[in-house]
Amino acid sequence: MLRRTFLQATSGAALAAAATTPGDGIRLGFDTFSIRDFHWKDIQYLDYATSLKLDTVQLSSLDDYESLEPAHLAKVKDHAGRVGIVIDAGIGTICDLSTNWDQKEGNPTAYLRKGLGVAKAVGARVMRCNMGTRADRPNLDRCMEATVKALKSVRSEALDSGVRIAVENHAGDMQAREVKMLIEEAGTDFVASCLDSGNPLWAAEDPLLTLETLGPYVVTTHIRDTAVFEHQRGAAVQWVALGDGSVDFHRFIDLYQKLCPKASMQLEIITGIPPDILPYLEPDFWKVFQRTPAWEFARFLKLVKNGHPYMGPMVIAGWGEHPPALAAAFKEQQRVDLERSFEYAKKVLGAGVRWKS
């Protein structure tokens, strides 16, 4: 709230100072999931990104393409080149033991190959993917093992195509330490991190710790803010637009500049979901976090103690289908919250290249 007020009060001064801000030189864009209810496709996303004077976009799913035919993908590559937008590519879950695995993809190796082919065709140098969700934590070791195996199976193709596979810390599936281990096990020459700054909250992890741990491996990102606050059962967390939450993004951008300045800062703004409770005061919570060091958790506790609920306007509807009136408001909110997050990223954090010219 205070940071938002600061933005309004100092936008002119911040503009002038942008060239010397910590975000200087960091490419700014968005993950298409941010505005998923618009159901746009590749060219529309590229044009939208251009209209906002962005540098990059993450087409985070194969559904983001109008067609996967080579001719169409070549057209997407040409268009991106013409409008000056760098594409980061993406696919979904690559672990066939995960509850999130989509059987229709055949097997993980085939899915990864398909994604790499598309990434190469549109000129992307990175391809995001994920292992699973928090539902997979009881089965984490086996999932990580299967994922490492799947990744190793496409090492040659990845290296040949020049596309780094960026494993996301996704939906509470892994803590940063675990992602780092997975990347190193699979091979840092072709596997890297798609750092998500909102998902650590589902795994009781301070996003600054996530960045400190994964920074050297980050090649693309999903960036959003989170309101974190105490709850009788532990804490509660709610994803919010950039600047509306509890995460110290000034410190975050300092670290980003130091550790992974070449990685695109792709905003993945997800608002409208009710707060999620992390019942860490109850013993059962810890069953799936047996190896989390206390010092890491203490960092999260500090964040919780300093935070408070988001108190501003928001259409809070949750996941899934909504009645028409609510769905329309929810959709519009996706655009509004993404765009005001860009303003924060540009004017307060000084991220982005193109908008400054």
Added chain:
Amino acid sequence: MEELSSATTSPVPIKLGFDSYSIRDFRWRDIQLLDYAAGLKLDTIQLSGLHDYESLEPAHLANVKEHAERVGIIIDAGIGCICPLSEGWNPNMGSPAEYLRKGLAVAKAVGARSMRCYLGGRGDRPKLEQCMEVTINVLRSVRNEALDLGVRIAIENHSGDMQAREVKALIEAAGKDFVGSCLDAGNPMWVVEDPLVTIETLGPYVVTTHIRDSAVFEHPRGAAAQWVALGDGSVNLHRFVELYRKLCPHAGMQLEIITGRAPTVLSYLEPDFWRVFPHMPAWEFARFVELAKSGHPYMGPMVIGGSGKQPPVIEAALKEQQRTDLERSLEYAKKALGVGVSWRG
């Protein structure tokens, strides 16, 4: 289930209805509102503003009265601010006495036995004593008309203007033979008052109500409160209804559900906050602190609009939410609190 069965076997039935403000964005008028209430198997409705009527012509009001009788809905009437010193006073209403007389006549014409009105808002607290004095005089000026018409004037604890103790003092000074209370269960939040204190204090004077729930929780500056649908908040509504049955069982329980607003910060840890509450006893405040300490933010779905004019899609969602939240609150009142008569068939 235990609560439900004990509630449904209670010997004291409470009439259930709603304040028309709950679904204001539908811009329905008298007959539509009555039909909607009948459709929901309610007992009563509060038409809380004169704009709730299609027309104030006697023939139309007689038609409204007849329609209400036909569909079995009891009307509580209402007007707005009656204090000319208040920021909420509308000079277009002429003088406060004229406005009250107009409201009383409308109330009588539609068969209402109570008429809600209020002093002002929290912006009036710096000059509260003056406002209360003027309001008492205004009320006294229409005493005869109110008594002749058989309509009790129900002063609401409105928008943070007064604490329960202050409303009680005002009612007693004006004359409790013609002035009663429109007890609002959400507004006490704005004056750091536990709604249970409000009903304990005003219960014997209550003739109509505005009932809603609030989520209350601690905040670095004191506490924050957000109005929510019945059952979604921090207020012990089972205890509230128990007191209601004991203290004011004949007053219509009119739900005034107001959702879609962000939490309000009550900065009672800052000295300035107390400038407008110099006479509040600590024991009353301690009851609110207990409520804040035991509460937590509302964590469910809600469309929360910003300030000022909203984009059309947000307005449409807020409108739909008014209906949805009122109806699920009525369900809670019926099924969890055992309130209402008609729905039991």
